[in-house]
Amino acid sequence: MPTVTIRDVARRAGVSSSTVSHVLNRTRFVAPGTRDEVLRAIKELEYHPSAIARSLRRKQTETVGVIVSDISNPFFTDLVRGVEDACNPRDFNLVVCSTDEDSIREADYLRMLYEKQVDGVILAPTAGPHDTLVGLIRRGLRAICIDRWFSDIPTGAVVTDNRDAARAAVEHLISLGHRRIGVVAGLPGISTTWERLKGYSQALQAHGIPADGDLVRCGNSKIGGGFQATLELLATQPPPSALFVTNNLMTIGAMNALRERGLRCPEDVAIVAFDDFPWATAFRPYLTVVAQPTYEIGQRAAQILLSAIRKRTNVSQEKVILSNRFVVRESSGS
Amino acid sequence: MPTVTIRDVARRAGVSSSTVSHVLNRTRFVAPGTRDEVLRAIKELEYHPSAIARSLRRKQTETVGVIVSDISNPFFTDLVRGVEDACNPRDFNLVVCSTDEDSIREADYLRMLYEKQVDGVILAPTAGPHDTLVGLIRRGLRAICIDRWFSDIPTGAVVTDNRDAARAAVEHLISLGHRRIGVVAGLPGISTTWERLKGYSQALQAHGIPADGDLVRCGNSKIGGGFQATLELLATQPPPSALFVTNNLMTIGAMNALRERGLRCPEDVAIVAFDDFPWATAFRPYLTVVAQPTYEIGQRAAQILLSAIRKRTNVSQEKVILSNRFVVRESSGS
DNA sequence: TTGTAGGCGTTATCAC
DNA sequence: GTGATAACGCCTACAA
Secondary structure, three states: OOOOOHHHHHHHHOOOHHHHHHHHHOOOOOOHHHHHHHHHHHHHHOOOOOHHHHHHHHOOOOEEEEEEOOOOOHHHHHHHHHHHHHHHHHOOEEEEEEOOOOHHHHHHHHHHHHHOOOOEEEEOOOOOOOHHHHHHHHOOOOEEEEOOOOOOOOOEEEEEOHHHHHHHHHHHHHHOOOOOEEEEEOOOOOHHHHHHHHHHHHHHHHOOOOOOHHHEEEOOOOHHHHHHHHHHHHHOOOOOOEEEEOOHHHHHHHHHHHHHOOOOOOOOOEEEEEOOOHHHHOOEOOOEEEEOOHHHHHHHHHHHHHHHHHHOOOOOOOEEEEOOEEEOOHHHOO | OOOOOHHHHHHHHOOOHHHHHHHHHOOOOOOHHHHHHHHHHHHHHOOOOOHHHHHHHHOOOOEEEEEEOOOOOHHHHHHHHHHHHHHHHHOOEEEEEEOOOOHHHHHHHHHHHHHOOOOEEEEOOOOOOOHHHHHHHHOOOOEEEEOOOOOOOOOEEEEEOHHHHHHHHHHHHHHOOOOOEEEEEOOOOOHHHHHHHHHHHHHHHHOOOOOOHHHEEEOOOOHHHHHHHHHHHHOOOOOOOEEEEOOHHHHHHHHHHHHHOOOOOOOOOEEEEEOOOOOOOOOEOOOEEEEOOHHHHHHHHHHHHHHHHHHOOOOOOOEEEEOOEEEOOHHHOO
16 A cells, blocks of 8 residues: 555645645645645545654654553553543543553553653552653653552652541441451552551551451452452451452452352451442442542543643642542441 | 654764664674674663654554453453453554444544554444445555454454354253243344344244244343343243343343342343353352453454564454353352 | 665745 | 745665
8 A cells, every 4th residue: 555645635736745734733724725625635545644754743642651550450441441531532542551560561661652652651550660660750751650659759640548448448347346357458569558458457446456467468459369368367266257358359359268168248257348340239249348439540640641741741749639439238247 | 851862872872873773673783892882872871762753664653453342341351451462572552442332433543543553453343334444444454353243344353153152051041941031132233242142042943932022122232221121121021030141241230130120140030141250250149151252352363463464464354253161150040 | 894865754944 | 825845763775
């Protein structure tokens, strides 16, 4: 296929390529007559401008990179949809990347995106190190963090009030009479994990329940980890009467573990979990959850990023904190 | 930030820009000494090549577009992960787009991707019209369909054996003694929908069960549609004793509907559904499903596309059919 | 073993 | 109202 360029259109319409460019971009007045000529030529030749060439000139790609842990995790998937919906009206495209929490992959992707000159990046950073990211930000890469924040990353973030929500969740269990409450904690080294643990501790403390290290297990934020951690928790003596599971994937693992042990929820073990599921009201037990505003996180981050891009400013270093919703359903007992 | 270009590196290293280019791309021999010089200059200047400029020259972007109905649908999300994992080793990036089954959005995205010169597109086409897509393919766009296929789209596809799987699913219900089996059908106009319906009919016919139009309802492939369709099915007289729900989202809707009507599954209504869920073994009822090889669909499609890109050939028009796995769990009864 | 130079397809600055 | 023309940053003949 011989590419048809702007000059082909120009020739066909009997004008100069600048005129064609200008009708394309509505960037200066063109006499209606000539304009129609140009438009006709475009139609006839089925001309499609080269976004690549345009980007080279304009130094803008109308593309943003989205780096998450795993695009197949419904949490991120919803978030990405929020980003997409915010970007679409402005004709921005999304390049999505999954790091699997590997900081090397993260760095690789960041470099690729930077070299592809994306106008900005939205990312859920891995635990680190963040040298590449920080270096690129210093060189002018516009970035915004989602879900997690790190004090060594000099840019803004959109997160949720993890500590408060965790505290509320655990207090809910306490109010139901539970004293031995196990926690399935997330990946070490990221803000969400320790914030949620902090909320847990605060709740216990506020109600004079002594902390017990045996009741905190790391589930690595994945299904298998949640499964394993839950089995361990269930093996403590006496076993916990309730579990606080700190993310969606680990919740699946935790439920699998209960099943494995032949325990019913909430009769034998009550559960409160982080992250809501679309199917939460369709399958039993109906989970009591901290519903994070996933879609909004993405949407908001995209808005902030896009506005910085448009205004050619840096992304403000502000940390935007969105509120979680606590939804009581049957898994926590009655 | 003043962009540092290949010439800056060249100057610094005291060589020509072509030499730099060649060490960058390992595209011709460069004396070890000079090479080291160049590499050092690159380090010192923190040079990052411009993928945009390179793409303009090479007419290759190392990017593929992925167009699905909705990135937040776990079916597509898994599929996209398969695509990503296949693309990553080759350093290809993914631009993902959600159409919401709107052919206009589909066409818009296709145009954008074409103008951004993606090296190829992997898409789950909307019901149509497909003019834009077909036009672009004619102009040389490499594309491959996933999940669905259409005879008017002149390119390859990776799909699953929907008809056979549907038939097996329904026969399973029949073998359990069900005669009045309702179907929650998907979006009209796409191959998966009619293939699954076809399998349903064949199963009935093979067992001498007369077809009943009342037992087929369209759920539009979404949660709300599945909910509505299920309510309608449950209202027929006599009500069906089993339901065949033809995709994941509608299954959630169907379960919500059962709950709304106070019906238990499988005691009151048995269910067999299309699409497995990660949480299928964690929440009750454990669903009996046709598990599509979602990840593999994406992976396979990406392999085919990438190989066509590498060999600079067209995508073969072959239709690759992957096998489904039928997983019996409790929702279909015992 | 390395350098020179033209061009990929646009946009934007000047000029008319 | 419209046209020339010089970049944008890289790759790749072709030359040496």
